[in-house]
Structure formats: structure tokens, C-alpha cells
Amino acid sequence: MTREISDIIMRKLAKHYGDVAPDLKYLDIYQLSVAVVLSAQTTDVQVNRVTPELFSRYPDFAALSAAKIRDVEKIVRSTGFYRNKAKNIVNLARRVTTDHGGKLPATRGKLMSLPGIGRKSANVILSVGFGIPALAVDTHIIRIAGRLGYTGSANPLTVEKAMVSFIPESMLTYAHLALIKHGRALCRARKPLCASCPVTGECCFDGKFS
Ligand code: SF4
Numbered sequence: 001m002t003r004e005i006s007d008i009i010m011r012k013l014a015k016h017y018g019d020v021a022p023d024l025k026y027l028d029i030y031q032l033s034v035a036v037v038l039s040a041q042t043t044d045v046q047v048n049r050v051t052p053e054l055f056s057r058y059p060d061f062a063a064l065s066a067a068k069i070r071d072v073e074k075i076v077r078s079t080g081f082y083r084n085k086a087k088n089i090v091n092l093a094r095r096v097t098t099d100h101g102g103k104l105p106a107t108r109g110k111l112m113s114l115p116g117i118g119r120k121s122a123n124v125i126l127s128v129g130f131g132i133p134a135l136a137v138d139t140h141i142i143r144i145a146g147r148l149g150y151t152g153s154a155n156p157l158t159v160e161k162a163m164v165s166f167i168p169e170s171m172l173t174y175a176h177l178a179l180i181k182h183g184r185a186l187c188r189a190r191k192p193l194c195a196s197c198p199v200t201g202e203c204c205f206d207g208k209f210s
Helices: 003-017 029-038 044-057 061-065 069-079 082-099 108-112 119-130 139-148 156-166 169-185
Strands: none
Touching (some): 069 082, 139 156, 139 169
């Protein structure tokens, strides 16, 4: 990979996909952070099914911090791992309320010290929620990064560092959203639709013409 090729890839993806938005539905940073914690090991569609009731009953960190975990479990049950998720989001709200004056902190380190938030989630919250350059790496991005030749590693942190070294800061949030869309639409895990792909010419994937 070179910076020049990476720029071409980003330009072509932007032309092909245009504006991209997160699939998670949220109105503010509180809702985004809770939705991101709930999105572990499930789909954004599934999270979007439970959050309207959750946010209606608990509209902010203060309300969620006072919730009974049992009550929250009932609402988030269908997202899977619901006991852990309910505990995490209530404890997240309690920590934000007690340690951060009710405001979600806007640094990766502080976010990652909160319940249920790992590096990927922190990067989503930073980039999508706060507009701070960060690249959240999920399984789609690991797969596409390998196929496009950013890195041969499947380690999320290695992939993040490799991609951040080639993609300008101003493009990181877009790259995250566009690559996830690309992974769902064309660069699927099985049988990627390479004939319809806008970056076939830049791609190193051995199977692209098979
Ligand atoms: S050419 Fe195929 S493998 Fe390469 S990025 Fe496009 S869809 Fe993915």
C-alpha cells in the first residue's frame, strides 16, 4: 500500500457510496454510547429495535444510572448477552454520572475505562459522536484491509494503525462508515462481488477474478 493508492481507493469509495451514515439510530451522545455498547455481537437493526423503548424510559445518563438492572435486562434481552449488556449500560451511566459530572468524556483512554467500552467502541464514539479523528475497526474492516493490501494482519489494533498511517485524519470517520457499507454491499466475507466493485483495480485480493 502507498498513500497514493490509498487516496485513490478513498476517492473511488466516496464516489461510489456518496454520503454514508451510521446504521445505529441515536439523537445524542448518550444514546450513541448506549447503542454502541448494545451493538456488541449483534446487528445494528436489532439494537434499533430495542432503543426506542430504552431511551423513552431512560432518556439520559442520570435516568439510566437510577435504573434497576433487572428492568433494563427485559428491554435489551433480544440483543443477546443481555445480562452483561444491561449491567454495562447501567454501570456506564453510573460512572458517567459520578465520575464525569454526567458528561461522557471525549478521550479514548477515559472512554475505555468505562464499562462495556473497548477500543472499537471508543473509536466509534470519538469519531461519529464527537467528530474526533479515529478509525473503529470491525470484522468488515479487517477483511477489507487485508484484501486491499493495507496489512496482512487480522489484529484490530495493527489494522487500525496501518490504515491510520495511510488515510488522512479528515477521512477516517468516512473511511470507517464507507468500508462497513462496502463490506455489507460488495466485499462480503464469502463470494465478494468483485465485478461490481469500484476499487477492483487497486485490490490485491487473489480471488477477485475467480
Ligand atoms: S475487488 Fe473484491 S475483494 Fe477487492 S475490495 Fe472489491 S469486492 Fe473486495
